Amino acid sequence: DTAVSQTPKYLVTQMGNDKSIKCEQNLGHDTMYWYKQDSKKFLKIMFSYNNKELIINETVPNRFSPKSPDKAHLNLHINSLELGDSAVYFCASSQGLAGGSYEQYFGPGTRLTVT
Amino acid sequence: KNQVEQSPQSLIILEGKNCTLQCNYTVSPFSNLRWYKQDTGRGPVSLTIMTFSENTKSNGRYTATLDADTKQSSLHITASQLSDSASYICVVSHQTGANNLFFGTGTRLTVIP
Numbered sequence: 720d721t722a723v724s725q726t727p728k729y730l731v732t733q734m735g736n737d738k739s740i741k742c743e744q745n746l747g748h749d750t751m752y753w754y755k756q757d758s759k760k761f762l763k764i765m766f767s768y769n770n771k772e773l774i775i776n777e778t779v780p781n782r783f784s785p786k787s788p789d790k791a792h793l794n795l796h797i798n799s800l801e802l803g804d805s806a807v808y809f810c811a812s813s814q815g816l817a818g819g820s821y822e823q824y825f826g827p828g829t830r831l832t833v834t
Numbered sequence: 835k836n837q838v839e840q841s842p843q844s845l846i847i848l849e850g851k852n853c854t855l856q857c858n859y860t861v862s863p864f865s866n867l868r869w870y871k872q873d874t875g876r877g878p879v880s881l882t883i884m885t886f887s888e889n890t891k892s893n894g895r896y897t898a899t900l901d902a903d904t905k906q907s908s909l910h911i912t913a914s915q916l917s918d919s920a921s922y923i924c925v926v927s928h929q930t931g932a933n934n935l936f937f938g939t940g941t942r943l944t945v946i947p
Binding site for chain 1: 865866872877885937940
């Protein structure tokens, strides 16, 4: 049974479009995250969401917005896509904030290509 | 400035050999240090988490060490297997702040037969 799942696995779209990536975790965790991994394989946190509190990495453009319909889901919406948004996006979850030694579980990733 | 640096950037070893990956950090005050394994096309998977008071932790053939005084960690892989080919990422957590995880750029390990 997949712990953290993401859909779609691949997403190819044109500049200027709006798209969403879905994430679901069945671990009963309180905290969910979105990460971006660029072409150099560097992982960078974008958001963490814990008990309805959203914490944003200040470098993330406001075209990106996470939405959590319930505790098990944290979807990522991206408006006005740009070429530089092409990357692999990972969803993750943990019981508490990962900085407090809680184990983080990552999804399989969504490869976004903007043309 | 809080940073995590890993070395080497890439490594090729023969199957059955041992290897050691390095992680140096400047994150302070330190909370914990993690090693992740990321297979190609997959999300990272946690190997070990160590707090300030722990100086070694094992997970099968993987053994992580931590020297909090010198701010260094290593990941030692024993009797490597082809399936060990992956990127290994060191992540250091700061004691304060919510988005307080600092990621290294990883070491790409390739095990060849």
